[in-house]
Amino acid sequence: MCANALARAGASVRIVDKRAEHVLAGQADGIQPRTIEVFQSYGLAERLLKEGNQMHMAAFYNPSPDGGIERTGRTADAPAPTARYPYKVTLHQGAIEQIFLDSMAKEGLRVDRQTVPTSIKLSTDEAELKDPQAYAVTVVLQHLDGEPGQDTEIVRAKYVLGSDGAHSWVRKTFGITMVGEQTNFVWGVVDIIPDTDFPDIRNRCAIHSHNGSCMVVPREGNKVRLYVQLTGETSAVDRETGRVDRSRIGPQELMQVAKKTFYPYRIDADRFDWWTIYIIGQRVASKFSAQERVFIAGDACHTHSPKAGQGMNASMNDTHNLAWKLAYVLRGWADLSLLKTYELERRKYAQELIDFDKKFSALFSGKPRTKDNQHGVSHEQFLEAFNAYGGFSSGTNVHYPPSAIVNDAHQQLASNLVIGERMLPHAFICAADARPFDVQDFLPADARFKILVFLGDISNSQQTARVQKLAEDFASPKSFYRKFGGEDPSRVFDIVSIGSGSKDQVNYTDVPLGLRTHWSKILLDDTDMFARNGGGGYDKYGIDSLSGVIVVVRPDGYVGMVAPFEGLTTIEAYFAGFIKAQ
Amino acid sequence: MCANALARAGASVRIVDKRAEHVLAGQADGIQPRTIEVFQSYGLAERLLKEGNQMHMAAFYNPSPDGGIERTGRTADAPAPTARYPYKVTLHQGAIEQIFLDSMAKEGLRVDRQTVPTSIKLSTDEAELKDPQAYAVTVVLQHLDGEPGQDTEIVRAKYVLGSDGAHSWVRKTFGITMVGEQTNFVWGVVDIIPDTDFPDIRNRCAIHSHNGSCMVVPREGNKVRLYVQLTGETSAVDRETGRVDRSRIGPQELMQVAKKTFYPYRIDADRFDWWTIYIIGQRVASKFSAQERVFIAGDACHTHSPKAGQGMNASMNDTHNLAWKLAYVLRGWADLSLLKTYELERRKYAQELIDFDKKFSALFSGKPRTKDNQHGVSHEQFLEAFNAYGGFSSGTNVHYPPSAIVNDAHQQLASNLVIGERMLPHAFICAADARPFDVQDFLPADARFKILVFLGDISNSQQTARVQKLAEDFASPKSFYRKFGGEDPSRVFDIVSIGSGSKDQVNYTDVPLGLRTHWSKILLDDTDMFARNGGGGYDKYGIDSLSGVIVVVRPDGYVGMVAPFEGLTTIEAYFAGFIKAQ
Known part of the structure; x- marks a missing residue:
């Protein structure tokens, strides 16, 4: 995510991986609704949706009086009504990596494989550390496939990111600690093509049985992933190191546990695509960077249960947040201080994620309520939590706090467009030709602020x-648009004008040229010709349909600020907080 | 279209073209809503929609009292509310050809260029002519780029298609005449990137001015095509041969005519992508084949005005109709008689097209009604015709008459699903996972009948x-499904079962295996989890939601017949009319 985003932004990037090949099976596989939106902003959603499976529905099974399980309900799997894509996509990590590898390759960037860092050091020169353009980090790389004696390389970098997982070497090297605890929950995961009479095998299922809990995650093609909770078998896992004794447990044993959970339904599989076992840890890194020169992201920053399918999403969104900031600093447009907002925004999110995960996975791993266990987790409790956390787990309610890049002073002018959250998707039509678009189609991850x-x-x-x-104010040399946009403001800003009038009446040519850079960039809050899309956008956003408002959307698609037409100085002050005048 | 469809169906195909390269600019460019559906059935719509421009809105301009023009209204450009894609796509013919060339290449088929037929002969042996598998046609090809003496080739073919345009050599060789007349309407066409203040330049416009008529067709990127009616300048065109004297007229002159029509709006262009001039002919070939061994399609069969953007659509749909029938005969599944339905269905359509075109282009080319000309065409007359013909010109109302492959005996069991018309698109959800699909997603052009x-x-x-x-009846060896499907009915038939129940209750496993070939092939007439798609399909189709019905959809997506559950013998009789028992 980070390398692809930076390469697209024209930065000089090097990406190294210890692995000889990209992931081929298993691993992470769940893409949440907000992450699909992010993929869309990079032009990658189409392929994701084509290759992946869609999970629209969740089903819940609980102990039945006769000793088996019975369905207690079905509901939306992604309870996030504002989502542009109100479902989850499942696709194995290798296919997802390949989408990024292919996108990067278009920018001429490839992964240097079988390459590991052996040393990483920050400059000891304070001035160098404070100069955004200095090569302040020195990394020694070892090429595992190199000739002895010619297998090391010294790289001087301006910035370094460690996306090196839960046991992050980068994190340890800089002495960053993980805050939080290991849990007692041990889970096994197995990918199969099931032979079953279970009616919800293509829905995500939370099964709470007399014989343990199981989660069903349908996957691309006919594959299904089963998560099973282990109890007696846990002695195969060393609780200190987290290592699994593979001589003592394997996929056959996991299937045996699953079979008991599914009873009275039958489930079989004759081969296993992938499997693993783990203990859930719920921890957040104390810092996300060393002096804004070396960063960590993903599992290096936060570990938690896979129950709500958050891992890959949290990780990719970390660097989606970081990449545009790095691009601005690398271009000389912003100071190092902008990079502090990465930890501010993503560590807050990671903390919330762990809090969510504690509640959610305790519910999931807890004993179900039955006649004999009135203190167990009831279906209603589970469903309530499931729905209450829908916006958070879908990623659509992720909220960044006020900072240099989040100014919520004028929130009331767009009351339902929460400043610090992602721009709400909604269909508008193009004024020039009545073609419907989602407003998010105008928010590509192109490192520009959208006005x-x-x-x-x-x-x-x-x-x-x-x-x-x-329009005249925008054109003035004193406006934020010219001050921070310079000779060619389209490098930094993209203006999209959205009228509240009707497609029968409005001419796109009515919009003055200063607010109209192309015929395609004037939208209308109206339905398309057959009323299948669009209309009601001003109301949905809480914007006055007579007097309008200006909404500043950050390059990552989050609402940065809102201002009235007469408040261009507020916008200027906002950008002055982190962008240098051109 | 034909070569691609046949290659996909596994037929051995040879395709030759006189041209050294595929079309690079200009020519046909309008894709109607039904044709987009057909592209979708071949897996080609996604690319078409990505590369093309969409025309959603039409605008009408008429003479204003002050001598210029004024807008009299806007409406849907494709007045076809049942369309899955309720708009037109414009894209230059070269890009459209490339979509087919790339698709064919996946099947290993490429165009032999710089190759022309010099002789084509049917076998004189009656038995051979009646044997579907005989190589009954002999074609001599000349390779324009071959060495002299080695540049001819004799090809023996089972079937031949002439898609060789309005002056078709194949048609003339077999003495097939064109029935109809040349008109007096002379039009010029020019493709430009306009510099204009005209507010509807991205909508399709019919402009009737004091100074002549003009049609505006926005195109991919920023291009626009202008059709202008020529009056004084027509002496540059030889009415006998249709040839244009290019020394007497050119794109600059066409632009001068356009400029007068647009007044008081300004329109300029500094270069011309492509231009042409033509006289409208409105004719249909007397026959569409010579003894069901040599066929003609496209402009070889029908010529008409380009005013309603029909040409490429009529042509591609000709061979979309023919290809599956040829495939069935080539596989030995059907007799030659099936091929007679090509002319039956497509010549009827072509006649309707010419009738439509006569009325429509007369309206378009006629003088507008003004104070001084009360007998002219009023805006209301034009708009009425425009909307009345919307279904026909969009291709969504094209209707094939009763025949061996269209049996409307049980029309009342699905009263709104017109037998002989294309299967009405509608969103359903997959019973197993609540994912929404259009029913047309289950009707790929894979040469199978969909049950x-x-x-x-x-x-x-x-x-x-x-x-x-x-389900038991289907499984019986005496059923149509086994009789015509043989050991592996999935070669001929694809069963999709559609329930009327609710996603909360229905299990896909409730459908017996005989009517359930895969979990993904059970649909429900219900909305998706957020009620954004689906629901009301039974009502829309006029099907009883308690007792159901069986709908047989032909490989080209047209409804072939409808039968009650107890009417499997009717279905057997239908297939017995053109398919051989396996």
């Missing part, structure tokens, strides 16, 4: 005058 | 018994 000018009603003459004035 | 079993309400025990009985 969404909600024009209001330009059939009203007073509003037309305000819009005209706004 | 859509509308199961009715399987929560009703009587209906469950009927469904169970139906």
